[in-house]
Amino acid sequence: MFRQPLSPKGFLTLLAIVALLSLPFIIRHEYWIYVLTIGFYYAILASTWNVMAGYLGRVSFAHAAFAAIGAYASALSVLHLKVHPVLGMAIGTVAGAVFSFFIGYLSLRLRGVYFTLSTLAFAEIFRIIVTVEYEYTRGSLGLETEHLIVTMSYIPYYYVALALLLGTVFSTYLILNSAFGLKIMAVGNSEEAAEAIGIDSAKVKVVTFLYVSALTSLAGAFYGHFIGLVSPEVGAFDQLALIIAMTVVGGMGTLPGPVIGALLLEFFSEYLREFGIFRLLIFAGLIIVTVRFFRRGLYGTLKERLISVGGSP
Amino acid sequence: MKTVLRAQSVTKSFGGLVAVRNFSMEVGEGEIVGLIGPNGAGKTTFLNVVTGFLKPDSGRVFFMGEDITGLPPHKICIKGVARTFQLIKPFSKMTILDAIAAGALVRVRSKVEAYRRAQEIIEFLRLRNPERLCGSLNVVEEKLVELGRALATKPKLLLLDEIAAGLRPSEIEEMKKTLKLIRDEFGLSLVVVEHVMPLVMGVSDRVVVMSSGSKIAEGRPEEVASNPKVITIYLGERRGRARG
Ligand SMILES: Nc1ncnc2c1ncn2[C@@H]1O[C@H](COP(=O)(O)OP(=O)(O)OP(=O)(O)O)[C@@H](O)[C@H]1O
Ligand SMILES: [Mg+2]
Numbered sequence: 001m002f003r004q005p006l007s008p009k010g011f012l013t014l015l016a017i018v019a020l021l022s023l024p025f026i027i028r029h030e031y032w033i034y035v036l037t038i039g040f041y042y043a044i045l046a047s048t049w050n051v052m053a054g055y056l057g058r059v060s061f062a063h064a065a066f067a068a069i070g071a072y073a074s075a076l077s078v079l080h081l082k083v084h085p086v087l088g089m090a091i092g093t094v095a096g097a098v099f100s101f102f103i104g105y106l107s108l109r110l111r112g113v114y115f116t117l118s119t120l121a122f123a124e125i126f127r128i129i130v131t132v133e134y135e136y137t138r139g140s141l142g143l144e145t146e147h148l149i150v151t152m153s154y155i156p157y158y159y160v161a162l163a164l165l166l167g168t169v170f171s172t173y174l175i176l177n178s179a180f181g182l183k184i185m186a187v188g189n190s191e192e193a194a195e196a197i198g199i200d201s202a203k204v205k206v207v208t209f210l211y212v213s214a215l216t217s218l219a220g221a222f223y224g225h226f227i228g229l230v231s232p233e234v235g236a237f238d239q240l241a242l243i244i245a246m247t248v249v250g251g252m253g254t255l256p257g258p259v260i261g262a263l264l265l266e267f268f269s270e271y272l273r274e275f276g277i278f279r280l281l282i283f284a285g286l287i288i289v290t291v292r293f294f295r296r297g298l299y300g301t302l303k304e305r306l307i308s309v310g311g312s313p
Numbered sequence: 314m315k316t317v318l319r320a321q322s323v324t325k326s327f328g329g330l331v332a333v334r335n336f337s338m339e340v341g342e343g344e345i346v347g348l349i350g351p352n353g354a355g356k357t358t359f360l361n362v363v364t365g366f367l368k369p370d371s372g373r374v375f376f377m378g379e380d381i382t383g384l385p386p387h388k389i390c391i392k393g394v395a396r397t398f399q400l401i402k403p404f405s406k407m408t409i410l411d412a413i414a415a416g417a418l419v420r421v422r423s424k425v426e427a428y429r430r431a432q433e434i435i436e437f438l439r440l441r442n443p444e445r446l447c448g449s450l451n452v453v454e455e456k457l458v459e460l461g462r463a464l465a466t467k468p469k470l471l472l473l474d475e476i477a478a479g480l481r482p483s484e485i486e487e488m489k490k491t492l493k494l495i496r497d498e499f500g501l502s503l504v505v506v507e508h509v510m511p512l513v514m515g516v517s518d519r520v521v522v523m524s525s526g527s528k529i530a531e532g533r534p535e536e537v538a539s540n541p542k543v544i545t546i547y548l549g550e551r552r553g554r555a556r557g
Contacts, residue, residue, distance in 0.1 A: 179424040185407055186415040189447075193402035196364065197466050198390035198419030253406070 020162055024155045033154040037226065039266035040161035044168045044219040046246040046258035048212040051172060053244075054253035055181075056208050057188035058112065062103065062119035063216060063243055065126045066096050068235030070217025071224035072130065072137065075145035078225075085148045089221040096217025097210055104209040109202045123235065130232045142231030145224055157226050164222060165259070168215055173255055175211070184208055242269075249290045251297030260299050314341035316378070317470050317502045318363070318394075323372035324526075325358055332358040334526035335372070340470065345496055345503040347517030347534070349510075351546060355526040356506045357399055360472050364396045365389040376470065391419055395468035397459045399475045399506075405448030409440055409458055412447050416465030427465075434461045437498070438491070452479050456488075464495065470502045471495070477509040485512050492516050514538065522546075 024033055049063045070092035078088040099122075107118035130137050137143055149156045175181050186194040187201045194201050224230040233239070242265065250261020268286060272279040294301040318340040325333040333355040340346050348356050361367040363374055365386040373382045381389055395416075404412040413431035414424065421427050435443045438457045447458055456476055463471055473492075477485050489512055496503055507513035513520065514534040522530040522543050530540045537543055 177424075179418050179422065179427065182407075182411055182415045182418060182424065182427070185411065186404055189404035189406055190402040192366070192386075193398065193404065193462070194415070195366075195386035196390060196396055196398070196402075197416040197462055198387050199415070200385075200387045 017166065024158055030154050033158050035266060035270045036263070037154060037158045037161045039263045040158075040165045041219055041223050041226075042243065042246055042266050043165050043259040043262035045216055045243045046250065046262045047165075047168055047172060047255075048216050048219075049243050050247045050252055050254075050258045051176075051184075051208065051212050053247065054257075055176065055184050055188050056205060058108070058205065058209070059116045060119045060209070060212075061116060061240060062123040062126075062213075064237070064239035065119075065123035065235040066100065066213045066216040067220030067223065067239070068126065068130065068230075068232065069099055070096050070220035071230040071234050072143070073217070074221035075143050075224050075230045076136065078146050079143070085146050085225040089148075089218060089225070092221030093214050093218040096220075097214040100210045100213030101206065104206040108205040108209060123237075123240075127232055127235055130235070137230075137232075139232075142229045142233075144229055147228050148222065148225035161222065161226070164219060168219075169255065169259065171215075176255070180204070180207075245287050247297075249287055249294075249297055251294075251300030251303070254297070254300050254303060257297050257299040261297065264298075314344070316340070317342050317344075317376065318504070319375040320359070320363060321373045321375070323359065323362055323374065324370045325355075325362055325367060326370055331526050333362065333369075336523070336526065336528055337372075338521050338528065338531075340502050340504060343496065343500065343502060344519065345492070345505060345517050347513040347520040348504055348506045348523060349508070349513055349520060349537075350523035354523040356523055357474055358526075359523070360396060360474055360504070360506060363389075363472065364394060387419075390466055390468075393467070393469035394472070395463035395466045395470070396472040397456075397463055397474055397476055399478070401455055401459050403447045403450075403455055403458065404462075405446065407447055408444050409435065409447060409450075409454075409461075410443040412458055413443075413461045413465045416462040417467075419466045431461075431465060434464050437464075437494075453484050456480070457491075460491075460495075464499065467499075468501055470504070472504045472506070474506045475508065476505070477507060477512045480509075482511075485509055488512060489516050 023036065027033060045063060045067060049060065052058050052060050073095035074085065074088035074092035077083055077091045078085055103118060103122055107115045131139050148160065176184065183194070183199050183204045186197070186199055187204050191201050220234060223234065246261040246265045247258045248261070249265060250259065251257025269283060272282055275282060290298065296304055316339050320336065320338050323333055323336045324331065336355070336359060350356055358367065362369045365384050365388070368383050373380055375381065376392055376394055379392070381392060404415065407415070410428065410431055413434055414427040417427040417430040421430065438461050440454060440457055440461065450458065460476065477488050480488060492503060492505065493516060495501070505513055505516060517534055520532065520534050520537040521528060522537055524546050529546070530537055530543050
């Protein structure tokens with residue numbers, strides 16, 4: 001009686017998708033459409049970070065940096081190679097994959113903290129290069145880039161971001177429920193035990209990191225062509241902190257958790273704008289309270305309660 | 314009898330401490346070999362060398378006649394050597410079914426097939442409610458899952474590091490039966506590292522005694538038990554323990 005029946009879960013998922021699809025017809029306010037689109041962007045980043053931290057058990061500090069890699073690679077190829085932003089986004093994705101392969105190959109073979117330190121170093125080096133190479137990147141002023149879609153409304157972007165998010169969540173769902181997903185979780189639980197049962201842990205880690213980083217770069221590239229400006233801010237540390245907060249608040253190690261956390265925090269951070277200087281304070285307070293009363297995040301704690309109510313042996 | 318494992322003059326030291334010294338042993342097909350010795354004798358270190366978790370300073374390890382010295386652990390598992398850990402390493406956040414299925418993946422590609430094999434092993438070990446998380450089990454169940462995970466890799470040689478530690482006498486009796494059944498049903502060879510004498514003496518065809526990294530005795534359980542050198546070591550250890 002432990003396994004949740006699939007139908008209510010599937011039903012809720014479907015309901016959420018339908019709701020998100022129809023939201024632009026209900027909310028007639030362009031500003032909130034914009035906020036939700038940004039929310040989807042963060043939801044992708046939180047979802048992919050969660051695969052690393054929540055399932056593979058490896059903390060990457062280069063997550064925001066990979067979004068920036070995607071954004072810059074795409075913006076620069078649109079600018080210099082005169083390609084369409086869609087192709088630019090593909091190039092951005094490949095750039096993320098290539099960088100993550102090298103970082104992963106060099107540092108994921110080592111034990112946990114070395115990987116985290118390597119990603120931190122990489123993110124910092126990347127930020128410095130982007131800021132210093134003014135000639136190419138316009139430094140901290142930011143690089144202007146073409147918009148993905150020529151439109152007066154945010155609604156088309158809303159649907160593109162939603163499609164990217166659904167694609168990310170769905171492919172992640174498939175991977176985690178595949179044989180490879182079992183290997184990811186095995187390595188995340190105990191790398192040595194995973195090795196002992198024949199799992200090539202280095203390979204599992206490198207492939208997972210590559211998948212996660214490529215998707216993150218894709219999201220970053222989209223973000224650039226949505227805003228029309230790519231700056232070092234995209235890869236900044238506060239962005240990383242926000243992604244981590246979103247994942248933890250929503251529920252690390254669960255699939256819907258990061259999405260819920262991202263939308264919620266993005267909404268609050270916009271809503272709290274009018275509080276000016278107190279915004280960050282209230283924001284931090286909210287996070288601390290959530291983590292205090294929902295130890296496994298909002299969704300994670302809810303799921304745990306439902307399971308214990310549903311009756312286990 | 315075909316030789317499954319042949320370790321030849323294995324030496325492994327940590328800094329100045331020689332944990333395993335010029336140690337050799339063989340395991341035949343279908344044989345259960347007990348490996349005993351006082352704390353710090355080097356038993357776990359030897360298992361780590363055989364399974365690729367440690368590289369020996371010198372000496373070689375042959376499995377089914379093939380030199381496997383220095384291969385990474387997962388490759389050694391693919392060859393057909395499985396193990397359990399003295400300090401168990403459970404997949405705490407995974408279900409029993411998932412944990413054991415993860416072990417089956419080294420032999421089968423599909424998850425469905427892995428689940429089917431895991432289910433067989435779960436029934437064989439009589440584990441109840443395989444949907445429970447591995448982090449929520451009692452000691453016996455934890456040991457059985459550890460065992461099941463290793464069995465799922467379809468090994469020809471299984472190395473058990475103190476599988477009976479922490480079990481009650483009745484549970485040790487059960488474990489003894491289980492180990493013999495595993496040998497017969499799965500047709501594999503076992504190396505049983507153990508301090509629990511009733512288990513290791515009851516289950517082993519042959520016992521190897523290790524002390525300070527070296528082999529000091531070897532033979533049938535009753536021979537070893539009456540060997541003066543072995544008695545001295547164990548008495549000495551008991552005295553040492555009483556003092557400490
Ligand atoms: N990674 C390590 N680094 C340094 N010394 C180690 C390491 N592993 C083991 N040793 C030392 O090597 C010696 C042999 O240890 P080992 O764990 O192999 O003994 P054991 O026979 O398994 O003992 P026990 O019965 O207590 O499990 C001990 O003195 C131990 O302290
Ligand atoms: Mg030991």
